[in-house]
Amino acid sequence: MPRTLVSQTPQKIGQEVTLKGWVNARRDHGKIIFIDLRDRTGLVQLVCANSASDLRNEDVIEIKGLIQKRPASLINPKLETGEIEVAVSEIKTLAKAEKLPFDMGQETLNVELPILLDYRPLTLRHPKVQAIFKIQETIINAFRNTLRTDGFTEFQAPAIVPAATEGGAEIFPIQYYDHQAFLGQSPQLYKQIMVGVFERVFTVAKAFRAEPSVTTRHLSEYITLDAEFGFIESWEDLMTQAEKLIKAIFKEVAKENSRELELFNASIPQTSTTLPKLKMREAQQIIFERTKRDHRSEPDLDPEDEKEICRYSLEKYGSELIFITHYPTKKRPFYTFADPKDPDYTLSFDLLGRGLEWITGGQRINDYQTLLNKIIERSNKPKDFEIYLQAFKYGMPPEGGFALGAERITMQILGLSNVREASLFPRDMERVDIRLSSTPSNGHK
């Protein structure tokens, strides 16, 4: 008998079926054993006799049974299959599980973060943990589909790079044959090169940052969603595209993942028809007026400022997202385009939401000589930028772009308290799958 998926069971009342999956939970009621069977499409209740008495959570089973309507009093409205159950006639164990180190059968997995990560292959199976990554898949798909529809070409950016091009401290060195190479801190330089090729490009790539501290917002390896495009009329085109993209992502998550959002009691951020925009200096003035915290000559917003300006945006514009623009030139990377009207500030932006940065972007310098001068001015070696500079030497249109971290967006939509929860296998100072011992594992330092 071909396999029936759990999600198909409500349509097969009265039929004999074969189901396959994992024992998600087991409840014994005298001679009857109830099993919640989990497959990739959901959960369903099995009603078993003593034959199930050997079954443990996470055992992999194949069963034959009859799908029955539940009596009205026993309907479970929280379960998509809550109106039926399966009277089991035959059980085959496909693989046994050892005794679990903690209870996996509750609606919310009740373990601390270190345990959540120490047992990642197990904890990822929990329906509420799975939900995080179903949403992340939707975010990444929506990113790709929205841009593709707008004429963007997807490319695969390299991870290994020849030099530390965006500041040397937070970069991982690789022993590359007899040489030293590095893990790319972002696909920035490559996406700009690709504008010279396809005009409009995007990539779903890995960014690697040797973050020197452990925070709730940073990972050492993360998924970056990067877009870049040429022939812009104005740097505001970049914000228009970013706004269109993030709203398309919200729409898609709302459509595809309503059940997953519900599990977290989460909702898509509220946004205005056009997202509000403030210059950084204006934002600092508003923060000063609201809180008497005077950061008006600081070169950046600090985490408290970001939270405050998001509160302001929601109160004033009914939008949980707000663009902050014109960050100081000296705080932004060398390739950032200075505002011709006020060169101490850049044509750059951050999109903030719910107190954190969601997207960062801006116009780039596209003139070869200006770019070369900037590289030298910042004490970089033009030799390290040889390939990158070629793209500009041979004709680059006015261009710009932006980037989003997939884990960060996932975390912010769901209201998770730590970005590690939104990473399948988070890497940080203290962990690569397993916890790193505090002493080096060998002489390689």
Added chain:
Amino acid sequence: MPRTLVSQTPQKIGQEVTLKGWVNARRDHGKIIFIDLRDRTGLVQLVCANSASDLRNEDVIEIKGLIQKRPASLINPKLETGEIEVAVSEIKTLAKAEKLPFDMGQETLNVELPILLDYRPLTLRHPKVQAIFKIQETIINAFRNTLRTDGFTEFQAPAIVPAATEGGAEIFPIQYYDHQAFLGQSPQLYKQIMVGVFERVFTVAKAFRAEPSVTTRHLSEYITLDAEFGFIESWEDLMTQAEKLIKAIFKEVAKENSRELELFNASIPQTSTTLPKLKMREAQQIIFERTKRDHRSEPDLDPEDEKEICRYSLEKYGSELIFITHYPTKKRPFYTFADPKDPDYTLSFDLLGRGLEWITGGQRINDYQTLLNKIIERSNKPKDFEIYLQAFKYGMPPEGGFALGAERITMQILGLSNVREASLFPRDMERVDIRLSSTPSNGHK
């Protein structure tokens, strides 16, 4: 006036338009200068007066002009816009290009491989080079779409791994804070873990191999398209899925990229309704009979064998692709499932095509104790597999999967002679963007 794309010009005969793009080629005919303008959608001929006399190849321009039908005698059937041309009234230069190091205006770029890569940001702009990566984009999309339709979930595999789990020699070490970590040689272990979570998964990831030699078929960083799924009835399900996938990729490339295939005079491989299958030992027997080369006790097919068996497949079955199965257990990774009927051979396969391996796959050991024994038997440390082993300790269904290299498939479809041509920014022993000097760049060794 809003921008018109080159591909839209044939629909706008008699209209004034604004076009933007690069000078792809220039031909002077007395007082008239013909420019081939290139944008992301193609090439179109501009007819300019003296005002264009300063223009150089790869200059970025914005023009205004009138779209005119060409006289029948001047139609260029090779160009999608070959029936029209644009009489230019105004030219604005958006960015100047320096003099090119070689001619970019020919139909085929006539440079040797080192030059092709030394000037990658430039050579990627050539329409025939662009075509390679349009096809690669289609291959990757078709991979994703086919599997998603079949209930697979996409996940992002990590690049940084804690240990050398698939043989130590060809792995790149990373200086990871005060520790040593490595670049993953494949997402194999993670995709198996994810079968425990979503049953059917795929990933578009990077694989890193410290290949100790320079060949035409290997890269140090490549794009791996990896799929894995559980609850298989038989290991033959894996070949069925692989065959469905590769045929779907062919169909999509034929549909989306007929023009790109034409540029290379390339065609989709010929396949039979069901792809032929031979055991490795049977293949060796056939090769012996055909060539008198006796490799019948070799543990693998060598490159000449692979070419010969592909020739045989085309002659005998009319298929350029053929499955070779049952490779010896000792030649396959520790997790490969041995044939219960003959444990010296595995339930594994390679899909060969046009003389090279396209896909490799097989059933995996899903029983915890068997897997643990295998790891120990091969002198690996179970400690290095702690996270991986958890997935099996807590219940893993019968499962398997396969992997394709995106560059390899692109190369094989187009008949390229070196896989580097199918990599945007190829990394190998001798190059990471720029050529690596023969002496180490510092003491890190």
